[in-house]
Amino acid sequence: MTDTGAAKPNIRQVAAIAGVSHMTVSRVLNDYPHIKEATRRRVLDVIEEMGYRPNMAARALATQRTQRIGVLVESAIEFGPTSTLRAVESAARAAGYAVSSIAVGDEDEISPQDAIDNLTGQGVDALCIVAPRSSSVAALRKTSMSVPVLVVKPDDDPTFLTVSVDQHQGTTLAVDHLVSLGHRDILHLSGPLDWLDARARERAFHARAKEWGIRERPIVVGDWSADFAYDFAKGLRGLPDYTAVFVGNDSMAVGLMHGLHDRGFHVPEDLSVVGFDDVPLAGHVVPPLTTVTQNFRALGTSVVDILRAAIERREIPKTTRIPAELVVRASSAAPRHGASTR
Structure with a gap:
């Protein structure tokens, strides 16, 4: 039976058991490059064994980051936008980030501009726009942004990072x-x-x-x-x-x-x-x-990877495309007899 009153493990205890400094543990948690893979693996194994969870408030104070991504979703009732949001949430969770999302639909009183203002007001580290219409991208262009912005859209953009299924x-x-x-x-x-x-x-x-x-x-x-x-x-x-x-x-x-x-x-x-x-x-x-x-899972992973790289000021591609695939089933066949195929 778990002792719910036991003190939670802290970063220094993780460091002591892993045989590294607490700064090394911090760098592993923040996915810093240039850490030996054996060291990274040892630290992650200790973290899992001890059930250590970083203090997000303390991390935010130390890094000036909230570990939160803001997502504006156009019409979350549609399959594509909903699937993309779920994939982004899953990938963000795996990377130690939280997601704040706002859905904007045809009958909502909130405008894309209001939604963007709401998300940026929460101090998010980056902003993502999912399945946009022309109006939401236009609203985004009018907003002065101090965080990285990624738009899930099929064409290149001179202002924003973009990623989409091709x-x-x-x-x-x-x-x-x-x-x-x-x-x-x-x-x-x-x-x-x-x-x-x-x-x-x-x-x-x-x-x-x-x-x-x-x-x-x-x-x-x-x-x-x-x-x-x-x-x-x-x-x-x-x-x-x-x-x-x-x-x-x-x-x-x-x-x-x-x-x-x-x-x-x-x-x-x-x-x-x-x-x-x-x-x-x-x-x-x-x-x-x-x-x-x-492939919405690959799309969500790419969104989070690109935004994390942008937050950490690492080199990133301006545009990313995820390959699509055709699934052939019984609804397609040769043209009906007598139809023109010229």
Whole structure:
């Protein structure tokens, strides 16, 4: 039985058992470079064995850092932003940092500027903006920041650090897959184009379609919701000329397939459907959804690693891209009999 009244181990006790100075223990905790790996490992083993936990208040006083990252999340109800936030929180926790987050949605009274002011007012060491719209980046540019700022966005930025899953590569994989099956007339059902990820996917779609000589067709701009895509499919007057749909996210892809089913069309016999995100249910809808998967764990780790390097004034890349992958399932197949593949 654990003695809850026992004194907590302190840094000097850790140092004594590990056979190093308390400054060496501190450097290990703060992930300083130039420490011998054997020494680092020995100190970490003692820390784990003793159950030592650093005094965060004392560390903040000594380093003038709060060990806290502020995160502004656009529409945390969506899968991508929520998954990114969870991944950042997990990576931050493993690195000894806490996360303060604020979600800004369509119906919230708080503006991106108010959210940024709130987070910086908490004395965070760095700031991260997840899944931004143009408006939140514009608000960020108007703010004088005294801490490192990272934006999870698909394109480079002259002002901020950026990291993202490679939206251009993911879209290219989806288009190439459909073309390899024989499709030459593909509709793009996009997310709202004030979202930077949606805009990046739309631009990448048009660029790759042009390279393949695919018919230029106006896109349909959705709102990320399954209901929008369901209503779009139900509103079709007949089987369309296009033979495949590349959808901006999995929620809309599932709604589209539901609407096509209720309209009397079959996926993939009448229309192939490819989504984006690889949500947990994507492999369990009927038919299972072909989609682009985003490695949110790698994304969260990169966010925290880059911000820690910036906080510690170490050399860091201005832009980081995480590779995307295509997961091929049963919702995509060769074009229907008689459809043009020229």
